[in-house]
Amino acid sequence: MSSKNKTTATKEEAKPALVPKLRFPEFRGAEAWKPVTLQQASTPVTERVGERKLTPVSISAGIGFVPQAEKFGRDISGNQYQLYTLVSDGDFVYNKGNSLKFPQGCVYQLQGWGQVAAPNVFICFRLKGGYSNVFFQNCFEQNMHGKQLKKHITSGARSNGLLNISKENFFGVEIPTPSPAEQQKIAECLSSVDELMAAQARKVDALKTHKKGLMQQLFPRVAGASSAKASEPREQDAPATIETQPRLRFPEFQNAGEWDKTTIGDLKPFVTSGSRGWAPFYAEQGELFVRITNLWRDSIYLDLAGSKFVQLPPGANEGVRTQLREHDVLISITADIGIIGYVDESVPSPAYINQHIALVRFDSGQLFGKYVAYFLASEKSQRLFRASTDTGTKAGMSLIGIQKIELMFPGLPEQQRIASCLSSLDALITAETQKLEALKTHKKGLMQQLFPSPEAVEA
Numbered sequence: 001m002s003s004k005n006k007t008t009a010t011k012e013e014a015k016p017a018l019v020p021k022l023r024f025p026e027f028r029g030a031e032a033w034k035p036v037t038l039q040q041a042s043t044p045v046t047e048r049v050g051e052r053k054l055t056p057v058s059i060s061a062g063i064g065f066v067p068q069a070e071k072f073g074r075d076i077s078g079n080q081y082q083l084y085t086l087v088s089d090g091d092f093v094y095n096k097g098n099s100l101k102f103p104q105g106c107v108y109q110l111q112g113w114g115q116v117a118a119p120n121v122f123i124c125f126r127l128k129g130g131y132s133n134v135f136f137q138n139c140f141e142q143n144m145h146g147k148q149l150k151k152h153i154t155s156g157a158r159s160n161g162l163l164n165i166s167k168e169n170f171f172g173v174e175i176p177t178p179s180p181a182e183q184q185k186i187a188e189c190l191s192s193v194d195e196l197m198a199a200q201a202r203k204v205d206a207l208k209t210h211k212k213g214l215m216q217q218l219f220p221r222v223a224g225a226s227s228a229k230a231s232e233p234r235e236q237d238a239p240a241t242i243e244t245q246p247r248l249r250f251p252e253f254q255n256a257g258e259w260d261k262t263t264i265g266d267l268k269p270f271v272t273s274g275s276r277g278w279a280p281f282y283a284e285q286g287e288l289f290v291r292i293t294n295l296w297r298d299s300i301y302l303d304l305a306g307s308k309f310v311q312l313p314p315g316a317n318e319g320v321r322t323q324l325r326e327h328d329v330l331i332s333i334t335a336d337i338g339i340i341g342y343v344d345e346s347v348p349s350p351a352y353i354n355q356h357i358a359l360v361r362f363d364s365g366q367l368f369g370k371y372v373a374y375f376l377a378s379e380k381s382q383r384l385f386r387a388s389t390d391t392g393t394k395a396g397m398s399l400i401g402i403q404k405i406e407l408m409f410p411g412l413p414e415q416q417r418i419a420s421c422l423s424s425l426d427a428l429i430t431a432e433t434q435k436l437e438a439l440k441t442h443k444k445g446l447m448q449q450l451f452p453s454p455e456a457v458e459a
Contacts, residue, residue: 018176022449024189027182033452035174038145041131042171045124047086054117056084061099064108065116077117084117085124090133094123094145094170096163104146104153105163109137121162123170130180134187142447145173176452186450193443200436207429208298211422215378217248218418220259220408244408250421253414260410265403270361272322273333273399274354286310288351290324292332292339295357299426300342300373302330310352322359324351327369329360329376333397338382342373358402367407371415374422375407 018033056068056077069075077084087093089110096105110116118124127133139145152169177183220243244258264271286309294302330341334356343351353359362369376382409415 018452020450020452024185033176033178036177038173039171042125042127045091045126049084049086049117057116059095061101061106083120087118088115091126093118096165104149107140132183132187135183139175148173197439204432211425218246219378220246250417259408261408264405273358288348290353292356295339295341300340300377302341321352329369329373331358333358337397340373340377368415370419
C-alpha cells in the first residue's frame with residue numbers, strides 16, 4: 001500500500017462512527033450511517049419554464065416558498081421568466097442567499113404547489129429512489145449543508161445578495177444516511193411531530209382570529225372601515241365615523257346606553273415619553289428598560305424576553321425619568337407607530353421607557369388602563385389612531401398627536417368586564433402558544449438524538 005493510500009485510510013479510520021444517540025429498536029444493531037453526497041443522492045432539476053404559466057416564487061428562510069408578488073409586492077421575473085426552472089412537488093430548491101437562520105443559504109422541498117417557476121440562480125434537485133424526502137428535509141432544517149458550505153465561502157454576499165457557492169460545492173455536501181428503512185422510520189416519527197405542531201399552530205391561529213372578531217364586536221364599529229387596511233390613512237373627503245354602541249354587549253350592560261366619545265387629551269391624563277436627557281448603561285441586572293422591541297401587536301402585554309436593564313450614570317438627574325406604574329398604557333411613537341403596551345403586575349419595578357415610547361396614565365376612577373390599551377389595539381381604533389398622527393406615515397408621532405387620539409368608553413364596570421374577557425382570551429392564547437413552543441423544543445431535542453452529532457458529521 002502506498003504512503004498516500006495509508007494516509008487516506010488512517011484519516012478514514014480516525015473519523016468517529018456516524019451513529020446517532022437514539023435508534024429505534026429494530027435498527028440498534030444496524031451498521032453505522034454512511035456519508036452520501038447530494039451528487040450521489042439526487043439529480044439536478046434544470047428544465048426551463050418556457051411558455052408555461054406558473055407562479056414565480058422565491059424562498060424565505062424559516063418560511064419556505066413564497067410567491068414573488070407576495071414577497072416583493074410584484075412579480076420580478078420580467079424577461080427572465082422563461083428561463084426560470086420548472087419545479088414540481090417533491091423537488092428541492094437551494095437559495096444561496098444568506099440569512100440569520102441559515103447564513104450559508106436554505107433548502108426547502110416544494111409541497112402542495114403542483115408546479116412553480118423558480119429563479120434560475122437557485123439550485124434545484126430531485127432525490128433518487130431509496131432516499132426519503134422527509135428525512136433529507138430534516139437534515140436541511142438542521143443546516144447540515146451550511147455547516148459544510150461555510151468553508152467554501154471566500155467573501156461576503158455578491159451585489160445581488162447571493163453567496164459565491166458553486167453547484168459543484170453544493171452537490172459535494174455530504175448527508176449522513178442510514179438504510180432506506182431507517183430513513184423512513186425517522187421520517188414517520190418526525191412527520192407525526194410536525195402534524196402535532198401544525199394542529200397546534202392552527203389552534204393558536206383560530207384563537208387569534210376569534211379574538212380579532214370578538215374585538216370587532218365588543219367595540220363600536222367604525223363605519224366604512226371594514227374593508228380598509230389599518231395602514232391606510234383616512235380619506236379627507238370621507239371621514240370615518242364611529243357608532244355609539246358596540247354590536248355585542250354583555251347581558252348586564254345591554255341597556256346601559258350609548259358610550260362616551262372624547263379624545264385622550266380631553267381627559268387630561270398624564271402623558272409623557274422617555275427622556276433623551278440621560279444615556280443608559282446596559283447591565284445584566286438593574287432597572288428594567290422598556291423598548292419598542294418589548295411591545296408586540298399580538299398582545300397588549302409586554303414581552304420581557306431579552307429585556308435590557310440599565311444603571312443610572314453617575315451624576316445623572318433622577319428627575320428626568322418617569323417610573324412606570326401598574327395600569328400605564330404605552331404607545332410606540334417612532335418606527336412602527338401605534339404598537340400598544342400595558343403595564344401589569346408582572347412588570348418589575350422600577351422600570352422606565354426610552355424616547356421612542358409614550359406613556360399615558362389615567363385617573364383610575366375615570367378610565368381603566370387595560371380597557372384603554374385593548375381599545376387602542378383594536379383594528380378599528382388603529383385606523384383612527386393612524387388618522388390622528390402628525391404625518392399619516394410611519395415616521396413618528398408627537399405627544400400632541402397622542403392627545404388627539406379618539407376614545408370611546410362605557411362606564412367603568414363595563415370597561416373592566418370587556419378587559420377581563422379579552423385578558424382571559426389572551427391568557428388562553430399564551431398558554432396554547434407555549435404548548436406550540438414546547439412541541440418545537442421537543443422536536444429539536446428529538447432531532448439531536450435521532451441524527452449523528454454535528455461534530456461527527458463535520459469530522
